[in-house]
Amino acid sequence: MRAFISAFCLSACLPVAAQAQCGGDFSAFVAGLKAEAQRAGLSAAETNAFFKGVRQDGRVLKADRAQGVFRKTFVDFASAVISQNRLTTGAKMAQRYDAVFDRIERDYGVSRGVLLAFWALETDFGQVQGDFNTRDALVTLAHDCRRPDLFRPQVIAAAQLYQRGDFDPARTIGAWAGEVGQVQMLPADILRNGVDGDGDGHVNLKGSSADALMSGAKMISGMGWRRGEPWLQEITVPEQMDWAQTGLNHSLSTDQWARMGVRPRSGAFQGRQGAVLLPMGRKGPAFIAYPNFEVLFEWNKSFVYVTTAAYFATRLEGAPRLDPRAAEPGLGVEQMKALQKKLAARGHDVGPIDGILGEKTREAVQREQARLGLPADAWPTPALLAKL
Structure with a gap:
C-alpha cells in the first residue's frame, strides 16, 4: 500500500558515493553493489551469499509506474479502505495487543489509533504483506534510474540486515517497493528503528506484531511526533470565510479559527494550533490538522493516503463517521493533467504532471483561485480549468 515511498530515508539513509550509479549492464551493476556492500562491512562470503541468484523483476517496474489509486478523491479512497470489518478488527487488535500499545504510548508517545490505522492500510493487520522478493525488488529499483539515490542505499x-541474521535474501518477500513486514518498513528504517518487541533477540517485522508495532512507533516518534497531542479533528466551516487561509501552509490558533466561525463537529478543539484542511473544497469534508498530522507525510507522501490514515485513526479511537457533505465535482485524470500543465506554464511548481492532486498542486490551485477572484479553497473544478 505504501506506493509513495517515504522520503525520510532520502537524506538519512546509509551514505553512498557522491552520485548513485544506475542503469547499464545488470551484472556490472550488481558487481558495483557487491563492492559497496563490502565497504559497508560485509565479508566477501557474506556479500556473495546475499546477492546469489539476484535478478531484475519486471513486475516491480510495472507496479512503480502504475500508482493510479491515489488519483481517487479523499471520500472515494476513504470509503474504499475504511470498512466496518477493518474497524471491528482494529478494535479487536487494540484489545489483543493492549500491553504492547501501552508500552508504545509510554516509550514513544504515539497513539494506538495511528498505528492501528497504518497497520490496517499497509497490510490488513499483517495478512497481506506482499509477494515480491524484497532483495530483487530493491536491486531492480536501484538499477532503474528514476530514484537510485533512494533505493541503492536500501540494498x-x-x-x-542479512549480516546480523534478520533478513533472508532468498525468502524475504514484501511490497513491490522493498518495504517489509506488517507495517511495511524499508530496510534502512529497520536498521535505524527496528525494535525487538517480543524479546526473542531478533527484529522480525513479518512474523511478530509486537516487533512491527514497536518499530513503527519508534520511527514515527523519530519523525517528530509530539507526545500526547492530537493529529486530526473533524470540523464544520461557515458558508463564507477567507478560504485563502485554509490549507496545510496556513496554520492559525484555534481561537482565531473559532472567530472565523470554524467549530469542532463534536466536543471542543483538541489542540491550540492547526490548519483547516478541506480535502475536497469548502463544500466537502472539513478537518483541522494539528502539527502531528504533517509528521505522517514522512511515512507516506500521498495527500489522500495520509488524510485517510489520519481520519481512520480518529475513527479507531472513537470519532464518529465523517459528514461527507456535498463537494463540488472535481476533475478527471486527463483534466487534472491539463490543469497541472496550465499551472506549470504559469510558473507554479506542481511536481510531476501525473493527474494526482498532491499538496503542490493544491497550493498552486489556491493561488490561482485567489488571483481569479474565486473561493480559494484549493479544490480544482471544471470552472477553474476553463478560466485558466
Whole structure:
C-alpha cells in the first residue's frame, strides 16, 4: 500500500558515493553493489551469499509506474479502505495487543489509533504483506534510474540486515517497493528503528506484531511526533470565510479559527494550533490538522493516503463517521493533467504532471483561485480549468 515511498530515508539513509550509479549492464551493476556492500562491512562470503541468484523483476517496474489509486478523491479512497470489518478488527487488535500499545504510548508517545490505522492500510493487520522478493525488488529499483539515490542505499541496508541474521535474501518477500513486514518498513528504517518487541533477540517485522508495532512507533516518534497531542479533528466551516487561509501552509490558533466561525463537529478543539484542511473544497469534508498530522507525510507522501490514515485513526479511537457533505465535482485524470500543465506554464511548481492532486498542486490551485477572484479553497473544478 505504501506506493509513495517515504522520503525520510532520502537524506538519512546509509551514505553512498557522491552520485548513485544506475542503469547499464545488470551484472556490472550488481558487481558495483557487491563492492559497496563490502565497504559497508560485509565479508566477501557474506556479500556473495546475499546477492546469489539476484535478478531484475519486471513486475516491480510495472507496479512503480502504475500508482493510479491515489488519483481517487479523499471520500472515494476513504470509503474504499475504511470498512466496518477493518474497524471491528482494529478494535479487536487494540484489545489483543493492549500491553504492547501501552508500552508504545509510554516509550514513544504515539497513539494506538495511528498505528492501528497504518497497520490496517499497509497490510490488513499483517495478512497481506506482499509477494515480491524484497532483495530483487530493491536491486531492480536501484538499477532503474528514476530514484537510485533512494533505493541503492536500501540494498546495502538489506545486506546489513542479512549480516546480523534478520533478513533472508532468498525468502524475504514484501511490497513491490522493498518495504517489509506488517507495517511495511524499508530496510534502512529497520536498521535505524527496528525494535525487538517480543524479546526473542531478533527484529522480525513479518512474523511478530509486537516487533512491527514497536518499530513503527519508534520511527514515527523519530519523525517528530509530539507526545500526547492530537493529529486530526473533524470540523464544520461557515458558508463564507477567507478560504485563502485554509490549507496545510496556513496554520492559525484555534481561537482565531473559532472567530472565523470554524467549530469542532463534536466536543471542543483538541489542540491550540492547526490548519483547516478541506480535502475536497469548502463544500466537502472539513478537518483541522494539528502539527502531528504533517509528521505522517514522512511515512507516506500521498495527500489522500495520509488524510485517510489520519481520519481512520480518529475513527479507531472513537470519532464518529465523517459528514461527507456535498463537494463540488472535481476533475478527471486527463483534466487534472491539463490543469497541472496550465499551472506549470504559469510558473507554479506542481511536481510531476501525473493527474494526482498532491499538496503542490493544491497550493498552486489556491493561488490561482485567489488571483481569479474565486473561493480559494484549493479544490480544482471544471470552472477553474476553463478560466485558466
